[in-house]
Amino acid sequence: MANMPIPALKTTILPDAAPARIPVARPLLPDTASLTPYLTRIDEGRWYSNFGPLLTDLERRLTARLAKPAQLATVANGTLAITLALQALGCEPGDLCVIPAWTFTATAHAVRQAGLEPWLLDVDPDTWMLDPAAVVAALATAPGPVAAIVPVAAFGRMPDLDAWAKVARHTGVPVVVDGAAAFDALNRAPVPVTVSLHATKSVSTGEGGFIASDDADFIARFKALTTFGFEGDRYSRVTATNAKLSEYAAAVGLASLDAWSHTRTRLSFLAQQIRATLALTPQIGFQKGWGATWLSSVCVVATPDGRASQIAAALAQAGIDTRAWWGEGIHHQPAFEGALRTALPVTDRLAASTLGLPFYVDMPDTEIWRLVDALMSALKES
Numbered sequence: 219m220a221n222m223p224i225p226a227l228k229t230t231i232l233p234d235a236a237p238a239r240i241p242v243a244r245p246l247l248p249d250t251a252s253l254t255p256y257l258t259r260i261d262e263g264r265w266y267s268n269f270g271p272l273l274t275d276l277e278r279r280l281t282a283r284l285a286k287p288a289q290l291a292t293v294a295n296g297t298l299a300i301t302l303a304l305q306a307l308g309c310e311p312g313d314l315c316v317i318p319a320w321t322f323t324a325t326a327h328a329v330r331q332a333g334l335e336p337w338l339l340d341v342d343p344d345t346w347m348l349d350p351a352a353v354v355a356a357l358a359t360a361p362g363p364v365a366a367i368v369p370v371a372a373f374g375r376m377p378d379l380d381a382w383a384k385v386a387r388h389t390g391v392p393v394v395v396d397g398a399a400a401f402d403a404l405n406r407a408p409v410p411v412t413v414s415l416h417a418t419k420s421v422s423t424g425e426g427g428f429i430a431s432d433d434a435d436f437i438a439r440f441k442a443l444t445t446f447g448f449e450g451d452r453y454s455r456v457t458a459t460n461a462k463l464s465e466y467a468a469a470v471g472l473a474s475l476d477a478w479s480h481t482r483t484r485l486s487f488l489a490q491q492i493r494a495t496l497a498l499t500p501q502i503g504f505q506k507g508w509g510a511t512w513l514s515s516v517c518v519v520a521t522p523d524g525r526a527s528q529i530a531a532a533l534a535q536a537g538i539d540t541r542a543w544w545g546e547g548i549h550h551q552p553a554f555e556g557a558l559r560t561a562l563p564v565t566d567r568l569a570a571s572t573l574g575l576p577f578y579v580d581m582p583d584t585e586i587w588r589l590v591d592a593l594m595s596a597l598k599e600s
């Protein structure tokens with residue numbers, strides 16, 4: 219017994235530290251160094267708001283991206299852009315405004331803030347957006363007078379603007395597109411299109427937005443609504459608000475715009491990598507053209523019917539965050555539960571089957587592989 223060897227100590231092999239969580243988004247706005255030249259201009263000019271030289275530059279550079287005769291006006295955020303656009307159209311308070319049930323809650327808030335009542339319609343299963351012909355057909359059964367239609371650019375994909383211009387012409391009901399996430403896809407404005415410059419969107423002023431339209435008078439009315447109803451003098455011609463962007467916001471926007479072509483190339487490369495690694499996984503569907511003909515700051519995929527929350531839970535287990543960017547649709551937001559609506563089967567299906575995946579400008583390859591591996595094993599579980 220005395221000679222019995224002492225059993226070797228079992229060495230515990232510590233597992234490698236758990237890999238860091240992969241965030242669903244990681245906004246990257248201009249750093250201090252790229253802001254400095256713009257901030258120096260503010261210091262020198264001592265002009266801090268009220269359509270100063272930096273904001274004028276930003277508006278000029280944003281307008282230069284659009285086909286003529288589009289004009290543009292900046293505004294404090296993308297939600298106010300929709301509200302003020304509906305006011306600039308002279309919509310009758312109390313009337314209905316068509317919006318898709320499948321959108322971010324901001325669209326519905328903007329409509330109410332304009333004094334209108336949202337009427338929720340279902341979206342097309344392929345585009346995830348309102349279908350112009352379906353909306354025209356629905357107008358015949360509207361439960362009240364319809365003052366405007368606000369189609370939404372789903373996660374940055376631009377709807378067919380010419381088709382919407384035709385709807386406006388033929389029905390007499392004005393159209394404003396909520397293109398909050400569609401900065402990249404916006405290059406013309408035959409109907410007014412709003413864009414958000416929020417930190418989570420493609421190009422940013424921190425908080426901010428703009429509206430583009432071929433109708434110069436409309437843009438002038440909109441701009442007056444952002445600055446006390448003034449139109450070049452100091453007389454308030456209409457009841458309005460203050461929704462201007464400061465020169466500091468413009469500085470961030472200019473630096474963000476300077477970086478955009480690099481950011482865009484990088485996002486497109488990432489998007490192509492994600493698409494390529496999932497090319498043999500037909501259960502995952504991408505929005506048409508995403509990463510190829512247009513980009514946004516999010517990656518939203520279609521999963522097999524009804525499986526989004528199960529896949530989200532499996533990814534969460536693997537340390538990967540996801541986001542249902544639009545929740546379960548507007549009709550499930552407590553503030554809008556009572557809103558008038560048609561049947562919404564497509565919206566309900568999209569809410570249960572689409573998922574926002576991690577996507578951000580400096581997302582490393584290793585995270586793409588982890589994401590794709592976790593997604594493929596989540597799909598195998600049933």
Ligand SMILES: *Cc1c(COP(=O)(O)O)cnc(C)c1O
Pocket residue numbers: 295296297298321322324325370396398399414415416426427
């Ligand atoms: C981001 C977003 C908005 C709101 O824009 P803000 O600038 O944050 O007010 C509105 N609609 C949609 C579809 C959005 O994605």
